[in-house]
Amino acid sequence: MEEITRRTISSYFFFFLFLAGKTTGKFSHDNVTALFIFGDSFLDAGNNNYINTTTLDQANFPPYGQTFFGSPTGRFSDGRLISDFIAEYANLPLIPPFLEPRNSQKKLYGVNFASAGAGALVETFQGSVISLRTQLDHYKKVEKLWRRNFGKEESKKRISRAVYLISIGTNDYSSHFLTNQSLSISMSQHVDIVIGNLTTFLHEIYKIGGRKFGFLNVPDLGCFPALRILNSKNDSCLRDASRLAKMHNKALSNLLFKMHRQVKGFKFSLFDMNKSLRLRMQHPSKFGFKEGEEACCGIGKWRGVFSCGGKRIVKKYKLCENPNDYIFWDSLHLTQNTYNQFAKLIWNGGHLSDSLVVGPYNVNKLFQIP
Template sequence: MASSSISITSGVFLVIFVWLWSSCLYANGCYTSIISFGDSLADTGNLKHLASISNQVFPVFLPPYGENFMNQTTGRCSNGRLIIDFLAERLGLPLTPPFLQDNGNNNMVTFKQGVNFAVAGATALDPSVLEPRGIVNPMTNASLGVQLAWFKQSLPSICGNESNCRDFIGRSLILVGEIGGNDYNYPILWGQPIEEVEVLVPLVVDTIISTINELIGMGAKTLVVPGNFPVGCSASYLTVCGSQNEEYDPKTGCLVRLNQFAEYHNKLLQTKLKQVRDLHPDVNIFYADYYNAAMEIYRFPYKYGFTNGALKACCGGEGRYNVDPTVQCGEVSATVCDEPDTHVSWDGIHLTEAAYRVISKNLFSTPQFNSLCSTSTSGVGLSGSL
């Protein structure tokens, strides 16, 4: 885990240069597609389709979610675009479509330029691991293992034979995560002590690493692996877990203990990723430091135009952080702020499009981001101090 935050001021030239350079990657044939696995931070519509099969309706499928998409909810857990959307735009690729949709065989043509297996609410660990520990997923059983199985099953239709599929995978930018946050969210927000939840961290990280190893075995050459966000800054966590007995960061107002928990996950993940790099020096594996990219905003919200602060949710209920556990964004009784672009938090858990835009720039417009081309084996990329 890097200790220093990202300097955007010193990277003004790099923002322009990297944008121009990375926009040429697709034209140069470095990446033909983005393949994504994860949870609600990357889901572009998979949970919405899964829910429609069982006639379920979650508030995240209702307005004002997706209001920046011409008032049409897309299944994204925000008011607009996500980090994966900004990354696709930066690389000159179409927005990555959800794997689960109703267009039949036409999907397979579309998927040659990108396919997203991420599902909102998904955990890294399978229910068979979580449920004996009293952790039940109320939204979906589409764990990381399930998403990887979908990917394997879809390959013959997308790319044909094994040789062509290895080429397809090798020329794709693969995002593995963010995933694992819900493995911790469910028990912690339901009142389980953090000390008991910590035992899950090695299991979650090992599951992520196992998935990465399988993808490498299938031909992956470039993988981006995000860490977890600073959950101690989440409006929902601040509402449910905050108390006079908790320590708050005097600069940000975030819960120190919860952010330390996120850092524990991220440090272990980085340690394991280094081991994979050592075993596969011909593969580019980049750690995307969501934690510090977000902390830059929490430390300096006004610098990025978040004049309504970094901690209060835009959409939700009443309370100090505009979060009421009995009122969810998307429900009739919920309230919505007038200027979402001046808020970091959208619904208490997820962030606004404006926040995701800044985080995307923090991640992909830095000195470390000077090689995302799968034909390069220099090992320089998102790892390190991002």
Template sequence: MAAKPAPLPPVVVVVAAALALCAATASASASPAAANGTTTTRRRSGCYSHLFTFGNSLIDTGNFIHYSTSPGSVARSPYGETFFHRPTGRWSDGRLIVDFIVERLGFPYWTPYLAGKSREDFRYGANFAVASGTALNQLLFKKKHLSVAAITPYSLAVQVGWFKKVLAMLASTDQERKEVMARSVFMVGEFGGNDYLHPLFQNKTLDWVRPLVPRVVRYIAGAVEELIQLGATTVYVPGLFPLGCVPRLLFLFRNGGAGDHDPATGCLRGLNDGLTVIHNTLLRRRLAELRAAHPGVTIAYADYYGEVMELVSAPAANGFDAGAALTACCAGGGPYNGNFTVHCSDPGATQCADPSRYINWDGLHMTEAVYRIMARGVLDGPFADPPIMSRCHNY
């Protein structure tokens, strides 16, 4: 996402979901990895029949480049270089959180929803995430006199609508749909990051953005409630990662406007304590209310904030360069390598030698190395309770 109406959609993130009653058997599955055109053989976990995810560029595996007439930097090298060895529409050097979850469940890499044409394309679920996706819709931003040039029209509500179409393709009767829902794991998010970043990149202040938080959380909770009404029994909802540690925001507020820097991490306290923590606190509270209202449903919070803060606070202990915890691997130079007038794949971009030693990839999104760690925290704990794989066998 650019400083004004940038073509580069901001982070967001991802989110995960898991289910009960796992089969005790695992089956071998050789299937085409749609993302890179190779064939991989993976052992099926036997736990879940489908994985459905909603979100933004943190987990978009290709929807953005399938609808955008000019997808920009993400469609060019070095995006995708680490694993796929070519751009695939993923906003990273390699795999995303959902890719690692898909691998662990034994499913093939997804065909992006917007590229899917048949029931077979959604045999193991679907990824509805679109880069720059928001919980709120474009109309609301327009009413607040914001440019929506960099905001996708495919908000959370639209993505849930897409899911309903896929569910109808997978199951023709109420009983079949109920079975699909009961055996599937849902990831709703992360949402909220773009809802706040779009205004901030249009020169709005933290005081202007903060009142959006209750509405954003209400929209997220509403989507979770809608999925439960459709029969979902396991839903994972991630919170925001620490926005105050994002290189592009550190660059944007380098002259002030987002509070002081935390002496322990260098992150901006205003963006963390004054926005991210408020969002996560309200979201956790709302999810607790949903749990009380739906005691038979697993509604788990995924603590992306805690995961990323742990890495930023002790980068060397987690395998990252200690001096580059808040520096983008591939971006436009300047403080934190966070100048967003030049994108990672543009001529003149500054790129690190080894992305696996960096936490941040392009100033907004994480590296594959970080997504691997984040996925592990949700799959096995301790950053989701219960973790996705907690009820699975033979993995």
């Protein structure tokens, strides 16, 4: 399932032609800072359209995409994602999915490797998604082509100048609740393994030449409609899911600051998606929303049943009139309006003690670093 399709191999051929065209003066990308995207459904621009999986991990049917694209693209939202807005702010085109056979010229500006449902653990929804490990393998194929066609030194400059945007971990924790499987180890041990895999991934990217990283931490999972309805005792958030997210985020922050101190040239920006989402859920009107808990698309209490589009296990669903009024698009994902607000924070956020962007840099500054 995770092997490259024949269409993708064809896209490699055209990708090669476009890269080769640079030497003839057809294209000028000398000052481009590329954007490479890894992770899960918060950033997947449609890679899961091209793999053998189920509709649980796909969003290539209406009403997904209705607000901006007018039709489904594979993005788990009514429109654009955080990565789409970041590309816009960086004066880049929409970054295409790695597996998409078209838009080869745009892949000169970066590639999106993210896969809805993916985790840092290979075991997370294994067989239905593109794991972080396989995303890394795909990135290595692109890096190899860059070396062949830009030359070793030029490719190295472009790789080090690129920004790497990452959202991973959510599925490593939520999957156990959504599939009703209990952890065979302690929570802290589980978090340690997830962070360990992410650490290995980062060191691999660094070894290839990556230096500038932007991260989203794990949101308050227990308060997502799909997990909240699992709490049979009361209407509060699912405590253990929220606890795992909190533990992960503390460990992630510790990892990034440690790498910043110990790994030469490692630069990062960390967006506190967890806190930012909670603030909006608690005070929706303050941020321009009318609804902070119920999803726009779905069915059941808080529309927490993952039925948006009628293509999944449960076919019935309701759809709100205006997604911009809602924080949640479906029971597990956010609206374009929410992603837009987050992207602005990620791009422009400072590093004061009360800021939602933590680290020496925001993503705007990462793009400015040569």
